[in-house]
Amino acid sequence: MERIFWEAVEENPIIAAVKNMEDLEKCCSLSDIHVVFILFGDICSIADIVQKVKEAGKIAMIHVDLIGGLSTREIAVEFLKNNTEADGIITTKPALVRKARELSMYTVLRYFLLDSMAYENILSQQHSVHPDFIEVLPGAMPKVIHRLCAEIKVPVIAGGLITDKESVMGALTAGATAVSSTNHKVWNL
Template sequence: MDASLFDLMEENPVIAAVKDEKGLSLCCSSGEIRVVFVLFGDLVGIGGIVDRIKEAGKLAMVHVDLIEGLGSREIAVDFIKTYTKADGIISTRPSLIKRGKELGLYTTLRIFLLDSMSLGNVERQLASARPDMLEILPGLMPKIIRKVSKMTRVPVIAGGLISDKEDVIGALSAGALAVSSTNPVVWNL
């Protein structure tokens, strides 16, 4: 992983995950936020969303699975690379992560850990996709975060249901490099 992204996350381990215009405006005006996960938008507007984040001096990671009008094929990543200034992508699809790496984008593989079977698949997905980072959802599982952090050298981000300082400290203490949250209160802890 590039040292600059790692450094930004170490400076402030809280990532603003924005799901609407209100969240976008709030995170862009916050001097503390360094990395933004874009969880909304469409084919027409994603370039403008990314531009606003970049103009605010922040790193923009686009969740390609959530952008309306983009499909689930590798060409979606090509679109983000060609038509936006995004620094990286997030996806639940290993094939999109692979394509993002080929194009020189930062990559975050998002995994929902719902049961022992999904936990058992983590190593296989990491070996297949080789992401820069792994985001685990929900992020309120210190025991599982610790287990996954020990199984891989890929930095772990805890996301989903993070709502207060205790959640942030719990995830970071368990081995997560950072946490992502859509809650603006968490962004400013």
């Protein structure tokens, strides 16, 4: 039976973000990891990468912006839906989130919180884009995450610079629903 994204995050709020085959093999061997953010691959390898994640019984979320050979247009989401077993996408592009939602895929809209303008973009776009989750980077900003979680209705995933138990707990205590990390030590917390 396929695990639902929300339930998987609720069961374990630590998401493994993988950037190479070594990371993929490691996270697939960990029974406590339920969601995998795929941050690597190309149009020739992505189906096999997703298949490994699915065979391990995990939810496969592809960061569509990072897959070599894919455009940043909606057709890329259709390609992933039709040619892989991916459960959903991660992207910085609102149009791709809309397309993925049309195709009944899970969606994570990623933002880089560099300044107050980026923060304001989150507040304004949450009403028009409707992703399942918003991921904010860097995630090691509990004060900002707390403020953001109080102002938006979309669950927040904190990612980037999540390197230890302290940063995980800081993000979760501030209101993040989950954290994503490429750090193997964090996956084992």
